[in-house]
Amino acid sequence: MADPAQDTVSIFDPDQRVAGRARDFASRNVFGGAMGPIDVRHDVITGPRRPLSRRIFVLPRVYAGVVFATAGLGQLRASAVWTDPGQSWPAALHEQLAQWAPHTATWYSAILTQWWMPHADGLAPVVAWLHLVIGVALVLGVATRLAAAVAIVMLLNYAAAAGHTLYGAWDTAAYTALALTVWLARAGREWGVDAVLARRWPSAGIW
């Protein structure tokens, strides 16, 4: 069986001289090699293509997944984000959209008032199930890029509806940044089901 570390490093360092030092460093660093071949000289030499261990990106993937799944589960049980005690989830969604309306981005205002608000009752279960499915997919690392892409689309809609910017400490912006990082890193291919799927279908864009 091929040595994965050697395979990986050979993309950036065909003559393997730097890779050898990277492996030496990885074997004695504080993570006991768990974080992959991160070598300071290798970092500088390869510039923007400096290889990073994909394992780092499992953390934002699982965290975002837990938050999405918890939100979805709570919404299906009418006991979580945006719901007051005793309030149904569709009623809570409608109330939230109405609260956002005065702050909505100008270009999004018509979409919110003419599309989302009149259909809030029908949308509520769809939103809740999407949260749950995205969350489970991210936690398990199944079709991670697809899940992250759908999460980004939903978060961009929330941000536009609430009048948030994509910079600053808004929760929508923060989760969008994490989801984008997960998407870029194809984070499900490490400690996720996508590792198996990628071996079978390596060119698919959804993991």
Next chain:
Amino acid sequence: MVAPAPVVVSGPQARAPANPATVPGWIVVPLRLYLSTAFLGALTNKAGPRRWSAWLHFMPHFVAQLQPHAARWYQPVLTHIVLPHATVFAALVSVGEVAVGVALLFGAVTRLAAAGGIMLTANYFLLNGLTVADVSNDFAILIGLIVVFLSRAGRTLGIDAWLARRWPNVPLW
């Protein structure tokens, strides 16, 4: 001294593996830049003489208001350490946010900046008394900062690339 002959890799070995265990370093740059805006954006209510004095006055009230909701073990920290020295902490928070934001923006001493940012956001998170599974911009930012710290994000398209070339073993970048 004779230089070692380069090894020519061809055939199947030259092809990229289907599922490499690594990703290119540039992918953490958007996250690093976003996090810098999160910290610099927090200055909107603190920059300038009038806003600064308003912030020093506002911060103790804000902390006292949130104290009942804070994590139980964190409440004595607020009562005995933060609130009696609220003006000092208000100033430290503002200066810390600027320093972290600027350092992340330019990718300079990024690991130190990320560690400082983690400390700040951990305190904000504990003050709000939320759980890890709750929707929280503070905890999302904290996770992003951990990624920036582990990935040494300033070494890609940042000043840390030069610092690492000169002082490769310093863990601050």
